[in-house]
Amino acid sequence: MAATPRFRNDASAAPDPESSPSDRKHPVDETLPPLKMFTSGLQHVAAMYAGVVAPPMIVGPAVGLNAKETAFLMGASLFTAGIATLLQTLGFWRVGARLPFVNGVSFAGVTPMVAIGKDRGHDGIAVIFGAIIVASLLGFVLAPYFCKLVRFFPPVVTGTVITLIGVSLLPVAFNWSQGGNATADDYGSTTNITMAAVTLVIVLALRKLLRGFLQQIAILLGLVIGTLIAIPVGITDFGAIKDADVIGFPTPFHFGAPQFEIAAIVSMCIVMLVCMTESTADMLALGKIVDRPADERTIEGGLRADTLGSAISPLFNGFMCSAFAQNIGLVAMTKVRSRFVVAVGGGILILLGLCPVAASVIALVPLPVLGGAGIVLFGSVAASGIQTLATAALEKGENALIVAAAVGVGLIPIAAPDFYHAFPKDLLVVLDSGISTGCVVAIVLNLAFNHLGRKPGAEPDAEPGDREKVDPAPLAVH
Numbered sequence: 001m002a003a004t005p006r007f008r009n010d011a012s013a014a015p016d017p018e019s020s021p022s023d024r025k026h027p028v029d030e031t032l033p034p035l036k037m038f039t040s041g042l043q044h045v046a047a048m049y050a051g052v053v054a055p056p057m058i059v060g061p062a063v064g065l066n067a068k069e070t071a072f073l074m075g076a077s078l079f080t081a082g083i084a085t086l087l088q089t090l091g092f093w094r095v096g097a098r099l100p101f102v103n104g105v106s107f108a109g110v111t112p113m114v115a116i117g118k119d120r121g122h123d124g125i126a127v128i129f130g131a132i133i134v135a136s137l138l139g140f141v142l143a144p145y146f147c148k149l150v151r152f153f154p155p156v157v158t159g160t161v162i163t164l165i166g167v168s169l170l171p172v173a174f175n176w177s178q179g180g181n182a183t184a185d186d187y188g189s190t191t192n193i194t195m196a197a198v199t200l201v202i203v204l205a206l207r208k209l210l211r212g213f214l215q216q217i218a219i220l221l222g223l224v225i226g227t228l229i230a231i232p233v234g235i236t237d238f239g240a241i242k243d244a245d246v247i248g249f250p251t252p253f254h255f256g257a258p259q260f261e262i263a264a265i266v267s268m269c270i271v272m273l274v275c276m277t278e279s280t281a282d283m284l285a286l287g288k289i290v291d292r293p294a295d296e297r298t299i300e301g302g303l304r305a306d307t308l309g310s311a312i313s314p315l316f317n318g319f320m321c322s323a324f325a326q327n328i329g330l331v332a333m334t335k336v337r338s339r340f341v342v343a344v345g346g347g348i349l350i351l352l353g354l355c356p357v358a359a360s361v362i363a364l365v366p367l368p369v370l371g372g373a374g375i376v377l378f379g380s381v382a383a384s385g386i387q388t389l390a391t392a393a394l395e396k397g398e399n400a401l402i403v404a405a406a407v408g409v410g411l412i413p414i415a416a417p418d419f420y421h422a423f424p425k426d427l428l429v430v431l432d433s434g435i436s437t438g439c440v441v442a443i444v445l446n447l448a449f450n451h452l453g454r455k456p457g458a459e460p461d462a463e464p465g466d467r468e469k470v471d472p473a474p475l476a477v478h
Contacts, residue, residue, distance in 0.1 A: 041344030079353025080318025084309025085346030097302030166382025176371030199372030410438025
């Protein structure tokens with residue numbers, strides 16, 4: 001009697017009586033028909049597009065870039081996200097998890113980058129890029145060892161940091177909702193806030209009413225509908241798209257040579273550790289979903305792809321890259337497990353990055369419209385952190401105290417922006433980022449309460465392995 005193949009890409013397909021399990025490729029390594037390959041790859045791009053362009057839309061204006069320069073930054077982010085995705089899916093040597101893993105700009109670095117670059121203009125961007133390069137190269141070197149250190153980043157730490165990321169970004173959405181420019185005459189006007197509210201309602205309604213692929217891109221659709229409504233209202237600026245070229249290349253070091261400052265490097269090193277922790281959790285989750293468990297070598301290769309992609313990104317004016325959790329959910333929903341599908345998505349991202357008009361179209365979105373969608377986008381980040389904390393065994397030991405102290409310290413820059421005004425300027429780069437300070441407090445307290453003095457053989461409460469008890473898809477932040 002012929003053996004039944006273990007892996008089948010189509011659950012309805014009849015097994016080939018001439019084949020055996022050893023003759024069949026794992027679904028992760030299978031290629032699909034060209035049309036399905038393209039449409040499935042495009043779906044991955046649609047699911048993560050808003051998450052890729054949102055960080056440069058925050059950082060650009062925050063460091064004083066105009067609309068055209070911010071559009072350039074968005075195009076560069078799409079281009080570098082494509083490169084990082086190809087490194088992750090196709091890989092070479094020991095680089096790449098070789099799983100259907102999408103990489104893009106991480107939200108974890110947004111607040112620290114704003115703190116680094118504010119009031120510096122192009123010099124601020126250069127300092128940000130220099131810090132990312134150093135942090136990423138250090139992460140590449142540490143990748144083989146970080147797999148063994150992940151036990152020091154349990155849900156009580158990662159959940160706290162993810163929650164702080166979302167909460168720290170919400171003021172950005174509120175500022176957008178008012179118009180983005182506090183000196184403008186219409187800042188905080190009823191028109192701006194009403195447009196933000198309308199967009200928020202549209203996004204929520206789309207998430208409720210749509211299904212499948214359309215539900216996945218509800219935020220993108222909400223931005224389109226909100227922008228169309230804003231045109232007759234008179235708050236849409238077509239300036240950026242008028243000057244954009246159809247074809248263009250993200251000129252290396254467009255904003256000048258990278259600059260290296262110790263305080264900025266320390267801040268981005270903390271962000272890199274957070275990103276590596278999240279990517280590790282996502283690789284474990286994705287490995288289970290595609291029936292190819294992520295072993296230590298897979299995680300090492302995935303982290304190397306993350307960090308190498310992040311080190312290359314500043315060369316083309318991009319930011320730090322890490323895994324996108326929403327695309328892991330898309331793999332689980334569609335059951336399309338081929339890594340080559342995601343590689344096609346990476347190629348599409350590169351093509352979009354080479355078309356400045358595509359990035360400029362996103363720049364058409366009025367800030368109040370973006371603010372309404374941002375409330376959902378950033379709020380969902382905080383919700384993911386809370387979901388992670390739900391697995392952190394807060395009723396055990398001092399875990400609740402760890403979260404309380406870390407969140408309290410992390411909220412200081414938000415609740416009292418001038419709290420550290422008397423401290424040296426170099427320290428403010430770290431202290432003004434609630435994510436960085438909250439992460440440090442969470443790590444130190446977790447070590448103090450859950451590791452130091454523990455009897456040999458005893459396990460700390462709620463280690464990363466506990467993640468497997470819940471749906472792991474939302475664990476990363478973008």
